[in-house]
Amino acid sequence: MIWFLRIACSLVLLAMLGVTTWASTFVALWEMPREVATHPWFIATLFDTYFAFLTFWAWVAYKETTALARTGWLLAILLLGNIAMAIYLLRELFRVPADARLETVLLRRK
Numbered sequence: 001m002i003w004f005l006r007i008a009c010s011l012v013l014l015a016m017l018g019v020t021t022w023a024s025t026f027v028a029l030w031e032m033p034r035e036v037a038t039h040p041w042f043i044a045t046l047f048d049t050y051f052a053f054l055t056f057w058a059w060v061a062y063k064e065t066t067a068l069a070r071t072g073w074l075l076a077i078l079l080l081g082n083i084a085m086a087i088y089l090l091r092e093l094f095r096v097p098a099d100a101r102l103e104t105v106l107l108r109r110k
Contacts, residue, residue, distance in 0.1 A: 001102055006093045013086035020083070053077050056085055063092070063108055 036042055057077050061070045076084035096104045 002093055002096060002098050002100055002105070005105075006090065006098075009086045009089045009093065012082060013090065016081075016083045016086065049081070050078070053081060053085070059106075060088060065108075 057074050060073045060077070064070045064073060073084070073088060077088075092105050095109075
């Protein structure tokens, strides 16, 4: 399971880096057309995405033991989204042996 998750998170990270790089070659994020930024489904998707980021961060806050690490990861997740989330997961997945049980990754280290 750990190897599968390592591969899956690596693919997410590579895909997000690729699509972000590709999109940024066309237009800067802050130059988004008003019609897009004010569209109800765009706004709903942003709410959905950021609530997912905060839900993921709740687990990160549980795992991390210092306020500095919790704050740093919160900022990284809010600014980089799935890129930061994939990096965090990969960091956690490579801290355990490949034959470790999933709860070793999910639970706080002693």
